[in-house]
Amino acid sequence: MAEKLGVYICSGCDIGKALEMAPLLEAVTKGKNAGICPVVKQNPVLCSPDAVAEIEADIAANGLDGVVVCACSPRVKWDIFQFGQGVQVERVNLREQCVWSFREDDKVPGLLPLMAKDYIKMGVMKLSKSRIPAPEVPETFKTILVLGGGMTGLTAALEAAKLGKDVVLVERAATLGGKAATMYKTFPMSHPYLKAEDTGVDQLIAEVTANAKIKVLTSAELVSLEGAPGLYSATVNAGGEQKLDIGAVVLATGWVPGDKSFLAPMGYGRIKNVVTAAEFEAMTKAGSIVRPSDGKAPASVAFLTDVSLCTQGTVGGTAEVCAPVDPLPETPAEGEAEVNPYADKENAKHLAYSSELTSLVALKQAGYVREKLGEAVAFVLYDHMMVPGINERYYKSAQDDAGIMLSKATITAVTEDADGGVIVAAKDTLLGADIELKADLVVLPTAIVPVTAHEPTMNLQYRQGPGFPDLELFDGFVDSNYVCFPYETRRTGVYAAGCVRQPMTMATAKEDAAGAVLKAVQCIGSANRGVAVHPRSGDVSFPVFNFQRCTQCKRCTEECPFGALDDDEKGTPKPNPTRCRRCGTCMGACPERVISFDNYNIDQIGSMIKEVYVPDDMVAGGPRVIVLVCENDAYPALDMAAFRGKSWSPFVRFVPVRCLGSVNAIWVADAISKGVDGVIMLGCKYGPDYQCHFVKGSELCSRRKTNIAESLGRLGVEAERVEQYEVSIDEYDKVPALIERFMTEVITKFGPNPFKGY
Numbered sequence: 153m154a155e156k157l158g159v160y161i162c163s164g165c166d167i168g169k170a171l172e173m174a175p176l177l178e179a180v181t182k183g184k185n186a187g188i189c190p191v192v193k194q195n196p197v198l199c200s201p202d203a204v205a206e207i208e209a210d211i212a213a214n215g216l217d218g219v220v221v222c223a224c225s226p227r228v229k230w231d232i233f234q235f236g237q238g239v240q241v242e243r244v245n246l247r248e249q250c251v252w253s254f255r256e257d258d259k260v261p262g263l264l265p266l267m268a269k270d271y272i273k274m275g276v277m278k279l280s281k282s283r284i285p286a287p288e289v290p291e292t293f294k295t296i297l298v299l300g301g302g303m304t305g306l307t308a309a310l311e312a313a314k315l316g317k318d319v320v321l322v323e324r325a326a327t328l329g330g331k332a333a334t335m336y337k338t339f340p341m342s343h344p345y346l347k348a349e350d351t352g353v354d355q356l357i358a359e360v361t362a363n364a365k366i367k368v369l370t371s372a373e374l375v376s377l378e379g380a381p382g383l384y385s386a387t388v389n390a391g392g393e394q395k396l397d398i399g400a401v402v403l404a405t406g407w408v409p410g411d412k413s414f415l416a417p418m419g420y421g422r423i424k425n426v427v428t429a430a431e432f433e434a435m436t437k438a439g440s441i442v443r444p445s446d447g448k449a450p451a452s453v454a455f456l457t458d459v460s461l462c463t464q465g466t467v468g469g470t471a472e473v474c475a476p477v478d479p480l481p482e483t484p485a486e487g488e489a490e491v492n493p494y495a496d497k498e499n500a501k502h503l504a505y506s507s508e509l510t511s512l513v514a515l516k517q518a519g520y521v522r523e524k525l526g527e528a529v530a531f532v533l534y535d536h537m538m539v540p541g542i543n544e545r546y547y548k549s550a551q552d553d554a555g556i557m558l559s560k561a562t563i564t565a566v567t568e569d570a571d572g573g574v575i576v577a578a579k580d581t582l583l584g585a586d587i588e589l590k591a592d593l594v595v596l597p598t599a600i601v602p603v604t605a606h607e608p609t610m611n612l613q614y615r616q617g618p619g620f621p622d623l624e625l626f627d628g629f630v631d632s633n634y635v636c637f638p639y640e641t642r643r644t645g646v647y648a649a650g651c652v653r654q655p656m657t658m659a660t661a662k663e664d665a666a667g668a669v670l671k672a673v674q675c676i677g678s679a680n681r682g683v684a685v686h687p688r689s690g691d692v693s694f695p696v697f698n699f700q701r702c703t704q705c706k707r708c709t710e711e712c713p714f715g716a717l718d719d720d721e722k723g724t725p726k727p728n729p730t731r732c733r734r735c736g737t738c739m740g741a742c743p744e745r746v747i748s749f750d751n752y753n754i755d756q757i758g759s760m761i762k763e764v765y766v767p768d769d770m771v772a773g774g775p776r777v778i779v780l781v782c783e784n785d786a787y788p789a790l791d792m793a794a795f796r797g798k799s800w801s802p803f804v805r806f807v808p809v810r811c812l813g814s815v816n817a818i819w820v821a822d823a824i825s826k827g828v829d830g831v832i833m834l835g836c837k838y839g840p841d842y843q844c845h846f847v848k849g850s851e852l853c854s855r856r857k858t859n860i861a862e863s864l865g866r867l868g869v870e871a872e873r874v875e876q877y878e879v880s881i882d883e884y885d886k887v888p889a890l891i892e893r894f895m896t897e898v899i900t901k902f903g904p905n906p907f908k909g910y
């Protein structure tokens with residue numbers, strides 16, 4: 153515990169204009185923690201070099217082991233207020249959360265000093281209950297395991313080797329190259345970005361196989377992955393099982409073609425000369441573009457970029473609504489070039505729209521027609537032509553080719569002509585009229601389905617199971633947070649790259665491979681220093697278990713979003729510190745208060761809440777509401793709102809938490825029994841569109857909230873007094889209204905907490 157604190161109150165940045173300093177200093181010198189605060193001072197500019205030097209001198213002279221900085225938000229000037237490893241720092245946000253956002257209340261005067269005193273006392277209390285964590289620093293393995301030997305996996309292996317890492321590359325097939333090896337060419341990857349290029353995969357294979365730092369295992373499979381980041385033991389079968397010591401994993405297992413039965417409304421399986429883009433690519437790579445019906449070279453080829461047939465309009469008529477057609481049962485096509493091993497699985501998705509990839513593939517393959525078939529012409533009919541960035545040049549070069557006709561079009565029918573040709577009917581075209589065009593061959597897009605949609609398991613030896621949880625949320629793609637943490641999966645130490653993460657071009661997949669490798673390298677380094685990976689990068693704390701009180705209820709092991717806790721046969725949790733992201737969800741889950749962090753624990757936050765002054769008479773003193781605010785998005789949103797001059801009720805007090813998942817019901821119960829009139833949990837969105845930085849934290853909190861509300865109801869306290877609101881970082885303008893809503897819809901409506909004054 154911090155036992156000798158210096159408390160410094162800044163009067164700069166409007167704080168001194170709004171608040172008298174003397175009563176605030178007195179709140180500490182005459183408060184119950186006065187004995188552990190030998191230095192209590194004010195300063196006109198606490199972030200100035202002189203002030204910082206004064207703090208440093210006080211630390212040296214008084215042997216301070218903690219400094220409470222009562223000034224601006226902890227999100228700013230964090231680099232200035234750092235005083236070495238032995239001195240803990242707590243920031244009290246007087247500027248944004250008090251002065252800048254304060255709003256007078258008509259009926260209750262003098263609220264600002266009360267608020268500032270509350271926050272200062274809470275800060276002192278928090279630090280007095282905080283220890284400096286001693287990280288567990290294991291000796292870690294440094295080798296990176298790359299799963300998948302396609303373009304992404306090969307690039308990842310080379311990038312890791314360039315960084316000096318040993319790499320083991322495991323490829324299921326007998327040869328390297330993956331999907332890239334089946335392609336004739338790929339989209340432009342270099343200036344002037346006008347023509348399709350060789351994939352370069354052969355050269356990449358040569359570089360990988362010649363690199364002494366990369367061990368290539370083909371016809372090989374990962375049998376199981378046991379352990380934790382930096383400490384993995386991978387069992388690989390490559391003509392016999394072998395165990396490998398692994399630091400981190402790059403998952404680059406790629407994609408498989410989607411279920412082709414979804415293409416049936418567009419003629420696939422019914423009309424011989426309708427093929428998929430994957431089949432067209434294979435025949436081009438094999439050397440001859442021919443019609444499946446008669447083996448003859450087509451004189452015209454039509455490429456359709458989306459497979460939603462419009463059924464409610466007719467050629468020549470007026471269309472109303474276009475809707476995707478339900479898939480027909482799969483009909484195997486004659487001469488099918490590529491067999492989808494997963495076609496019977498239900499979760500292959502209908503490609504209901506044009507994408508960047510379907511657009512670029514159509515352009516590329518239209519180019520094949522021009523290159524390989526002499527005078528043949530290509531038609532590209534698209535719903536949306538999506539060619540972001542530099543690929544606009546590629547699109548323009550196709551437009552400039554007289555043999556390629558491009559038009560926006562809504563396809564209304566695909567039928568077979570008597571001579572085996574295919575008639576495509578379309579409306580809403582750039583020609584201004586409904587059209588019917590006849591092509592010798594029609595090519596439909598191939599859906600990209602991640603391998604993980606069908607094989608979600610890496611045979612992880614984790615208590616929560618062998619695969620990645622919640623894959624259905626992401627259509628089988630394993631990336632668990634596209635917005636903030638690309639490459640991240642729900643298993644710390646396993647980073648996804650390429651089309652197993654999201655559909656992408658080869659050029660992007662190569663960049664992706666480099667990104668995922670950097671994450672893997674960071675992860676090994678973090679494990680080796682005993683610190684967390686993102687979002688709490690560098691955090692040295694980890695959950696500590698007081699096992700004597702554990703009832704083996706297994707809530708923590710079940711709720712940890714990252715599978716960091718295994719358990720023994722009795723159900724006692726077995727922590728794996730390097731899997732842990734320090735979210736505190738386990739702490740929030742535990743009904744016995746077994747779990748704590750040295751610098752974040754149940755007693756600490758509970759004691760902070762107890763420091764809030766709650767008047768016995770709500771009419772005279774106003775209500776009090778505790779807001780448990782997630783530090784990831786909600787807290788910065790509040791700061792930004794204050795910065796923009798927004799204000800909110802002066803009766804709320806914010807208590808930052810690592811994640812709403814870490815909120816333990818006891819905090820809410822304690823607050824209510826103390827007479828607090830309401831509790832808001834302010835955190836990230838959950839559900840399919842979630843932005844929770846710990847994936848499940850806010851969702852788990854909302855489930856716990858239901859239980860808390862039921863318990864309150866049994867005690868005669870209105871369940872509505874506890875509410876959870878979702879907010880993202882850019883919704884700062886929404887936060888004051890949310891608080892206002894709670895104050896009017898709950899506090900004004902229900903009046904004082906019935907426990908007030910007891």
Ligand code: SF4
Binds near residue numbers: 712738
């Ligand atoms: S819930 Fe969070 S803090 Fe607890 S073990 Fe899991 S990752 Fe670590």
Ligand code: SF4
Binds near residue numbers: 705706
């Ligand atoms: S939630 Fe608490 S009591 Fe239950 S198993 Fe985990 S540590 Fe033990």
